[in-house]
Amino acid sequence: MKVLSKSSEYGLRALLYMVRKQNEQEYVSIRDLSEQLDISFYFLTKILQTLTQANLLVSYRGPNGGIAFKVPPEKIMLSDVVRVLEGSDFFDKCLLGLPGCGEMAPCPMHEFWKEIKGALKQEFDTTSLAEMGHNAQIRSLRLIP
Amino acid sequence: MKVLSKSSEYGLRALLYMVRKQNEQEYVSIRDLSEQLDISFYFLTKILQTLTQANLLVSYRGPNGGIAFKVPPEKIMLSDVVRVLEGSDFFDKCLLGLPGCGEMAPCPMHEFWKEIKGALKQEFDTTSLAEMGHNAQIRSLRLIP
DNA sequence: TTCTTTGCAGATAAAACACTCTTAAAAGCG
DNA sequence: CGCTTTTAAGAGTGTTTTATCTGCAAAGAA
Numbered sequence: 237m238k239v240l241s242k243s244s245e246y247g248l249r250a251l252l253y254m255v256r257k258q259n260e261q262e263y264v265s266i267r268d269l270s271e272q273l274d275i276s277f278y279f280l281t282k283i284l285q286t287l288t289q290a291n292l293l294v295s296y297r298g299p300n301g302g303i304a305f306k307v308p309p310e311k312i313m314l315s316d317v318v319r320v321l322e323g324s325d326f327f328d329k330c331l332l333g334l335p336g337c338g339e340m341a342p343c344p345m346h347e348f349w350k351e352i353k354g355a356l357k358q359e360f361d362t363t364s365l366a367e368m369g370h371n372a373q374i375r376s377l378r379l380i381p
Numbered sequence: 382m383k384v385l386s387k388s389s390e391y392g393l394r395a396l397l398y399m400v401r402k403q404n405e406q407e408y409v410s411i412r413d414l415s416e417q418l419d420i421s422f423y424f425l426t427k428i429l430q431t432l433t434q435a436n437l438l439v440s441y442r443g444p445n446g447g448i449a450f451k452v453p454p455e456k457i458m459l460s461d462v463v464r465v466l467e468g469s470d471f472f473d474k475c476l477l478g479l480p481g482c483g484e485m486a487p488c489p490m491h492e493f494w495k496e497i498k499g500a501l502k503q504e505f506d507t508t509s510l511a512e513m514g515h516n517a518q519i520r521s522l523r524l525i526p
Numbered sequence: 527t528t529c530t531t532t533g534c535a536g537a538t539a540a541a542a543c544a545c546t547c548t549t550a551a552a553a554g555c556g
Numbered sequence: 557c558g559c560t561t562t563t564a565a566g567a568g569t570g571t572t573t574t575a576t577c578t579g580c581a582a583a584g585a586a
Contacts (some may be wrong), residue, residue, distance in 0.1 A: 237384060237467075237471050237472055237474055237498065237501070238384075238474065238478075239382060239383075239384060239476065240476065240477075240478070241573075241574090242478070242573080242574060242575095243573090243574085245476075245477050245478040248476075248477060248490075249477050249479075252489050252490075263532095265531090265532070265533090266532085266533070267531095267532080276574085276575055276576075277576095278575065278576050278577075279574070279575050279576080281533070281534080282534095282535095282575090284533090285533080285534065285535085288533090288534095295532090295533060295534085296532080296533080296582090296583080297531080297532050297533045297534085297581075297582045297583055297584095298530090298531060298532055298533085298582060298583030298584050298585095299530070299531045299532065299583070299584050299585075300531085300532085300583095300584080301531075301532045301533070301582090301583070301584090302532075302533085303533085322382075326382050327382055329382055329383065331384065331385065331390075331393075332385075332390050332393060332394055333383075333385070333387070333390040334394075344397050344513045344514060344515075344516040345393075345397075345513055345516070346516075347516070348504070348508065348513065348516075352500075352501055352504055353382065355497075355500065356382070356497060356501075359493070359497055363493065368489045368490055368493065369489060370489075371489040371490070371491075371492070371493075386543080386544090387543080387544060387545090388543095388544085410561090410562070410563090411562085411563070412561095412562080421544090421545060421546075422546095423545065423546050423547070424544070424545050424546080426563070426564080427545090427564095427565090429563090430563080430564065430565080433563090433564095440562090440563055440564085441552090441553080441562085441563080442551075442552045442553050442554095442561080442562050442563045442564085443552060443553030443554050443555095443560090443561060443562055443563085444553070444554050444555075444560070444561045444562070445553095445554080445561085445562085446552090446553070446554090446561075446562045446563070447562075447563085448563085
């Protein structure tokens, strides 16, 4: 069950890593993140740019520059990140991919899926980055644990 | 939230359509299915071939041939279809895509995701094609409702 | 100022996924 | 048998996602 794209996977991993590093340094460089998490520097740069443009992060150029949270991670919900990286309709899609599906013209799985989707959305809406970030060891965010 | 690939979307739509057509004729031709559901004939053929090879369907060539359920749709669970078309590890993946994630080396989201995933699996495991198929109008399975 | 370090923006390349085509094989019908 | 209808199998094409490269702009330090 691949729910998230690579962009979201990498973005979340980077943000969770930052939650744990937060107190050590103001700005974290993308190079560091990419090396620590075994994620392509180029690709990660793009993803974090998107999060910066969405005002979840701030960036600073030059030596000792990098990125930092603009909003405290206690106030960033998983759904906020996911909606930026996957699109705002992330929690509103038909299981069968039918564009016309909705309350007016439900597909056979509409009610079934609506319930599951609602519960999932609820969890993502109420779980913050901070909450998740303090859950585990940093190394568990790496590719090879 | 794109949970299913196009293959699964198309496959499920075809099977749900068949549930409703089941009593009318023994075999349904893939050509008919593709036309009724606005799905590419070539692509649908491949998908249904896979389901036939997985012993969920039987096929018959020649005039008035087509495909039919091998197992009654009351006994085919949504998870059966999905596991064939998406792979058997469908309900066992890490949210962050980390290959090493598991009980031994959980990623920060492991517990969180495990619960959601479990509930989802439970629903897919206990809901049959027959149950879903009788839910709605056939036309709601078409692309343009 | 000049050099180094860092992120930004747009272009390009590779890989995965979705879809199409062609040929073959099976089954029925005259 | 020869012809038509239908699925099977494998190769080929197109599109989207993922990843990489190149040039540039901002910021700090010598």
